[in-house]
Amino acid sequence: MSVYTASTTAPVNIATLKYWGKRDKTLNLPTNSSISVTLAQDDLRTLTSVATSKSFSEDQLWLNGKLESLESERTQHCLQDLRNLRAKLESGDSSLPPMSTWKLHIVSENNFPTAAGLASSAAGFAALVVAIAKLYQLPESASEISKIARKGSGSACRSVFGGYVAWEMGSEADGSDSKAVEVAPQSHWPEMKAAILVVSAAKKDTPSTSGMQHTVTTSDLFQQRIHNVVPQRFEEMKKSIQDRDFDLFAELTMRDSNSFHATCLDSYPPIFYMNDTSRQIVKLCHQINEFFNKTIVAYTFDAGPNAVLYYLQENETKLMAFIHQVFQRNSGWESKFSKQDLAAFDSYFANTVAPEMAFDLDQDMHQGVSRVILTQVGPGPQDTNECLIDEATGKPKN
Numbered sequence: 001m002s003v004y005t006a007s008t009t010a011p012v013n014i015a016t017l018k019y020w021g022k023r024d025k026t027l028n029l030p031t032n033s034s035i036s037v038t039l040a041q042d043d044l045r046t047l048t049s050v051a052t053s054k055s056f057s058e059d060q061l062w063l064n065g066k067l068e069s070l071e072s073e074r075t076q077h078c079l080q081d082l083r084n085l086r087a088k089l090e091s092g093d094s095s096l097p098p099m100s101t102w103k104l105h106i107v108s109e110n111n112f113p114t115a116a117g118l119a120s121s122a123a124g125f126a127a128l129v130v131a132i133a134k135l136y137q138l139p140e141s142a143s144e145i146s147k148i149a150r151k152g153s154g155s156a157c158r159s160v161f162g163g164y165v166a167w168e169m170g171s172e173a174d175g176s177d178s179k180a181v182e183v184a185p186q187s188h189w190p191e192m193k194a195a196i197l198v199v200s201a202a203k204k205d206t207p208s209t210s211g212m213q214h215t216v217t218t219s220d221l222f223q224q225r226i227h228n229v230v231p232q233r234f235e236e237m238k239k240s241i242q243d244r245d246f247d248l249f250a251e252l253t254m255r256d257s258n259s260f261h262a263t264c265l266d267s268y269p270p271i272f273y274m275n276d277t278s279r280q281i282v283k284l285c286h287q288i289n290e291f292f293n294k295t296i297v298a299y300t301f302d303a304g305p306n307a308v309l310y311y312l313q314e315n316e317t318k319l320m321a322f323i324h325q326v327f328q329r330n331s332g333w334e335s336k337f338s339k340q341d342l343a344a345f346d347s348y349f350a351n352t353v354a355p356e357m358a359f360d361l362d363q364d365m366h367q368g369v370s371r372v373i374l375t376q377v378g379p380g381p382q383d384t385n386e387c388l389i390d391e392a393t394g395k396p397k398n
């Protein structure tokens, strides 16, 4: 039995200009363009291996060790598009094995909680599509491949690139111009770091897909957002990235998170993704920026209460003086910072911040946070020799 395999890793991305709303549910075509930062894969990544063989009897997916259904319309769309591209290739070269007619085995692992508001669907669908494109040896560009990932989950199209990424909404009814493009590579602005304050790792109440549909159909504010706010912000944010203008980038990011959550609140009945801890974190970030009289941190929240804080390496001590002070009891610090680093944050707080601080820190905020993930801007999907599939059997290794 000949079993062909391919593997890839894919990253999570966290939007700084949010995708919220679809103009076509089947094709995942958005009502506005969006922008994101791709995060490094040490802490948050999907590893997906795929295999195909004439002898396989059905398409199967094992996600985090468990068999999962591949029946969803979205996944079927991705598989069909990839098979069509492979069939085109085979029709031009009869020496190629007819993989487009064979079944697929897909084995995938996320190294972080799935469906917990940490963008697992983005990394998951990007990895699935990129791994199969690699198995099929498709010559299509990353932007072309991003259109297929988009059909799996809208935000997944942005995880096909590293660095700073835009998803151009496009205007064609068939989605042919709704694709991800690189705004700037990781190397353009490698100093961008991200601290994720995991507020709740539980499954969320309103999934993004239904939440955004509810907003589209019931919120008046939403119309203002997509027509009068986002188009200009999209251009400004791209420019702030090209110019490495953190001040502007941060303000636009915070404003856009607030605007997105305002449309959720304006939905009827309202949707609440942020909780009291999320709101305390927003307040803290504004206090930090005010303290330094400079924007050194930007917060953003997806469809859940977790906070993602973007900041530049050069301001790490200043920011972490506050963040470590408040969240030091949460896990996640030791794996990224040495004891000396942490001591430096504490002494900066004690010697420079505390004597000047005109407000009280809420010492209970850490109770609403389960852990801290310290990461940074990172590359797109990576080739890997690690394979989760046993080539002799075509089944998961463990």
Ligand SMILES: Nc1ncnc2c1ncn2[C@@H]1O[C@H](COP(=O)(O)OP(=O)(O)OP(=O)(O)O)[C@@H](O)[C@H]1O
Pocket: 046, 063, 108, 109, 110, 113, 114, 115, 116, 117, 118, 119, 120, 121, 122, 123, 124, 125, 127, 128, 207, 208, 302, 303, 304
């Ligand atoms: N590695 C993977 N391979 C294939 N599909 C995946 C993978 N990881 C997640 N998914 C799909 O994504 C779904 C989770 O998506 P969901 O949008 O609910 O959560 P999330 O992406 O973690 O959160 P959010 O979109 O709010 O950031 C899973 O139920 C599964 O169908």
Ligand SMILES: C[C@@](O)(CCOP(=O)(O)OP(=O)(O)O)CC(=O)O
Pocket: 014, 015, 017, 018, 019, 020, 028, 034, 121, 152, 153, 154, 155, 156, 208, 209, 210, 301, 302, 303
């Ligand atoms: C708030 C968001 O994270 C929403 C992401 O929504 P999804 O991409 O998960 O939605 P579907 O296309 O229905 O799968 C904002 C963003 O990532 O841009």
